[in-house]
Amino acid sequence: MSTPADPVIKPLPMRTAFFVSDGTGITAETFAHSVLSQFDMPFRQIRLPFIDSIDKAHLALRRINETCAIDGQRPIVFSTLVKTELSDIVRTSQGLYMDLIQTFVEPLEQELGMKSMHTIGRSHTPADSAEYRDRIEAINFSLAHDDGQSNRNLSQADVILVGVSRSGKTPTSLFLAMQYGIKAANYPLTPDDFIRRKLPPALLPHKDKMFGLSIAPDRLAEIRHERLPDSTYASIENCRYEISEAEKMMQREGVRWLSSTTKSIEEIAATILQEIKTEQRSG
Amino acid sequence: MSTPADPVIKPLPMRTAFFVSDGTGITAETFAHSVLSQFDMPFRQIRLPFIDSIDKAHLALRRINETCAIDGQRPIVFSTLVKTELSDIVRTSQGLYMDLIQTFVEPLEQELGMKSMHTIGRSHTPADSAEYRDRIEAINFSLAHDDGQSNRNLSQADVILVGVSRSGKTPTSLFLAMQYGIKAANYPLTPDDFIRRKLPPALLPHKDKMFGLSIAPDRLAEIRHERLPDSTYASIENCRYEISEAEKMMQREGVRWLSSTTKSIEEIAATILQEIKTEQRSG
Missing domain, CATH: 3.40.50 (Rossmann fold)
Incomplete structure (x- = not known):
């Protein structure tokens, strides 16, 4: 039996957004906020910082896929992973993969006529600079x-x-x-x-x-x-x-x-x- | 006549990178730093915040094109302009235009099955929130x-x-x-x-x-x-x-x-x- 407090419309399950980074994830997160804020809906947000090894990339992948199964819909994955051996793993998840770095590095390599360094954790200035x-x-x-x-x-x-x-x-x-x-x-x-x-x-x-x-x-x-x-x-x-x-x-x-x-x-x-x-x- | 202090090799003129935003430009700048830091070269960096009107968009456009003429090479333009009437203006510049928002909003609109709000200055939480x-x-x-x-x-x-x-x-x-x-x-x-x-x-x-x-x-x-x-x-x-x-x-x-x-x-x-x-x- 329905009580007056019951919601009339069952809300859709909340989408999950992951911020995956080989460093602090602060850049990924701040930036992804700007993108997500363009949509008038809430997102459950999960930060996965310091993904800097193959093992950690596999753990991230598993976490994203488990979330996909639980939510019953694809998570959104914002990634600032720079090393291709790491991004290639996370990219295979069932989520929608958005590569925040490579998306812009590729046209820049063309424009500048040089290869990027594919270094890790360069988004913030190192502590000894x-x-x-x-x-x-x-x-x-x-x-x-x-x-x-x-x-x-x-x-x-x-x-x-x-x-x-x-x-x-x-x-x-x-x-x-x-x-x-x-x-x-x-x-x-x-x-x-x-x-x-x-x-x-x-x-x-x-x-x-x-x-x-x-x-x-x-x-x-x-x-x-x-x-x-x-x-x-x-x-x-x-x-x-x-x-x-x-x-x-x-x-x-x-x-x-x-x-x-x-x-x-x-x-x-x-x-x-x-x-x-x-x-x-x-x- | 050449003195010993003269550089032997004349350096290439420095590339200019613009960070164009309808808000503070902090998100655009922080994020663009991560992208630019993948390249082993210096960039002259110019922040163009608060580009929130057609007039200001035209001023930004002119500034970018003037810089292109002075540098003798294309500036890199990182933009977080959300309103299309503004980004459409700056996009016509002679620089390499990188749309930090729209690039990701489009696939998200598809994935989420909804239109984005194209609002302005949502990258940071408003002061009354x-x-x-x-x-x-x-x-x-x-x-x-x-x-x-x-x-x-x-x-x-x-x-x-x-x-x-x-x-x-x-x-x-x-x-x-x-x-x-x-x-x-x-x-x-x-x-x-x-x-x-x-x-x-x-x-x-x-x-x-x-x-x-x-x-x-x-x-x-x-x-x-x-x-x-x-x-x-x-x-x-x-x-x-x-x-x-x-x-x-x-x-x-x-x-x-x-x-x-x-x-x-x-x-x-x-x-x-x-x-x-x-x-x-x-x-």
């Missing part, structure tokens, strides 16, 4: 210069984010450091600064590196309420005052700024990066 | 629980990293939070703990969430020397002692651990994630 050390150094720098903690070596900063408390400075700074190796300091604009009507003195020599974050007062009040409920700090009146003063100050001082209200830290970071540099080299 | 808020909350949590700063709410942590000073706990915690929305606390193992021969008391109720990081003593000494040159803290003898004691303690207490010596934070994070959870759902 200068680029990797720069990233770690940038993370340490950004942490040490979070929230105006230190004025030491501000001249080494690539960018200095300013804005009122909880406008998004800290996560953006860390993201810039982690993703791009950018040394991003951040500095709060506080009611003290608004009364003095001047930027914090330590920042004055670095105006060209400053970038402001603003935010809609109601969103700011919401975020601050989560932190300190029912405080003056979080009140909408105070948020309106601080934002209005901060925006006036940035305008007066010629500091570029953007609103973080509807932007993710990725979007804020990419916008800032466009302002401070648009070209990079890699080798 | 629950998933995004969880990530920001995780970043704040990880920062508040960096280096044993706070024992409050340790029960809310998804993972607690332990290890000696400078073994890689902080950047790994932040990466876990930022990339996966994992609440990652981290806690130092110090000489005090080694003398007491016990884990820090605050951690004892949370043993199942603990994950240790170790590191080769000579690498640790190198990292510590950069921070505090010629200190006892950084001396190889002290590093050997701390690492040996930390590893003994983790073994005694049954804490899983790995060596961070040659691993990037991505690799450490992916390994930890495999231990604590291998499946995720998304909608």
